[in-house]
Amino acid sequence: MKIVGVTACPTGIAHTYMAQAALIKKGKELGHQVAIETQGSMGIESELKRSEIRDADIVVLAVGCAVEGLERFEGKRILKIEVSEAISHPNRVYEKILEIVAKESK
Amino acid sequence: MVITKDLVCLNRPERTKEAILDALCAKAVEAGRIADVQGYREAVAKREEEFSTALGYLVALPHGQSDAVTTPFVAVATTSEAFRWDDRSENLVRLVFMIGVPLKNRENTHLRILANISRKLMEDEFREKLLSLNDTEEAFALLSSIEA
Numbered sequence: 444m445k446i447v448g449v450t451a452c453p454t455g456i457a458h459t460y461m462a463q464a465a466l467i468k469k470g471k472e473l474g475h476q477v478a479i480e481t482q483g484s485m486g487i488e489s490e491l492k493r494s495e496i497r498d499a500d501i502v503v504l505a506v507g508c509a510v511e512g513l514e515r516f517e518g519k520r521i522l523k524i525e526v527s528e529a530i531s532h533p534n535r536v537y538e539k540i541l542e543i544v545a546k547e548s549k
Numbered sequence: 550m551v552i553t554k555d556l557v558c559l560n561r562p563e564r565t566k567e568a569i570l571d572a573l574c575a576k577a578v579e580a581g582r583i584a585d586v587q588g589y590r591e592a593v594a595k596r597e598e599e600f601s602t603a604l605g606y607l608v609a610l611p612h613g614q615s616d617a618v619t620t621p622f623v624a625v626a627t628t629s630e631a632f633r634w635d636d637r638s639e640n641l642v643r644l645v646f647m648i649g650v651p652l653k654n655r656e657n658t659h660l661r662i663l664a665n666i667s668r669k670l671m672e673d674e675f676r677e678k679l680l681s682l683n684d685t686e687e688a689f690a691l692l693s694s695i696e697a
Contacts (some may be wrong), residue, residue: 453599456650457610460664464671484650484660507599530671531605531640 446470446540447491448479448503451510452526455483462505462529463489469533479503482510491515500544503536505529520547551662551696554689555580556624559682564632566642570611573624573647581619582649588617589649603634603642607680608670612648621650621659623666625692627680643680646670662696669695 450462463479470477478499480491493515496502501520504510505528522539529536556576563569574590577583592613596602603609624647631641648663669675675691682688 454596454612454614454650456612456614456660456663457646457648457667458602458604460667461604461610461671464668468671481664483664484655485657485664525600527600527604 444500444540444544445476445495445498446478446501446503447495447499448477449482449491449506449510449512450479450526450529451482451506451508453508455485458507458526458530459483462526465530465533466503466505466536469537473537475537482506487511501540503529503540505536520544551621551659551666552623552625552689552692553580554685556582556622557685557689557692558625559627559685559688560629561626563626563628564630566609566611566634569626569628569645570647573626573645577622577624577647577649580622580624582622582624583617584619585615585617589613589615591615592617593647597635601635601637601640603638603640605640606670606673606676607631607641607643608646608676609634609640609642609644610646610648610667610670612650614650614652616652618649618651621648621655621663623648623663623692625688627682627688644670644676665695666692 452458504523507526592615626645631643634642
């Protein structure tokens with residue numbers, strides 16, 4: 444599956460990046476193509492490409508604060524989760540993703 | 550340098566969040582990274598209120614942004630035993646990365662190092678290695694390898 448996402452937390456110093464690493468690591472293990480943008484203390488990094496968003500099966504927003512550029516995801520399936528969930532239980536996040544995609548593909 | 554050797558301590562005897570934060574703050578003050586401990590601790594407490602920074606993997610990353618911090622730093626402790634970080638989660642902690650960032654005078658180079666450290670903590674091998682070390686020098690060498 445192709446998955447894109449954004450991580451962001453209020454201070455943007457640590458958990459934004461932990462969540463990014465956790466989602467990418469688990470996604471790779473499961474054989475997905477994952478691209479995660481961070482909106483943290485250094486601004487937007489690893490910015491999602493238009494083509495990545497277009498081709499994505501789902502958008503994961505692991506955000507604990509307001510983020511920029513949500514209009515890019517208009518019309519996409521979106522899963523919104525807590526930043527802490529992405530870090531502590533990335534496996535559960537991917538289970539949810541599979542559920543959502545399976546349900547809506549019927 | 551965000552991490553210096555005098556900010557690393559291993560196999561600490563502390564068994565509570567407050568006690569380990571006290572110990573790490575003392576290190577940071579000695580190293581000249583915090584000018585106002587009270588102010589820094591308040592920033593850390595405020596951040597912990599938003600959500601617990603112990604999110605599994607035996608790791609906690611308490612952090613505060615405050616002008617009580619003079620230069621960005623990470624103080625690192627391992628504890629000899631795992632302990633429960635707070636009442637809000639069951640997560641146990643043996644690895645504490647206490648981060649301080651000033652509100653002013655923040656440079657992207659420092660923020661980048663903090664981001665790299667945060668990412669690195671998600672690697673099982675890195676955490677296991679760090680927890681296995683008993684020599685501060687070796688732990689510092691391992692931690693410094695991330696900064697590059």
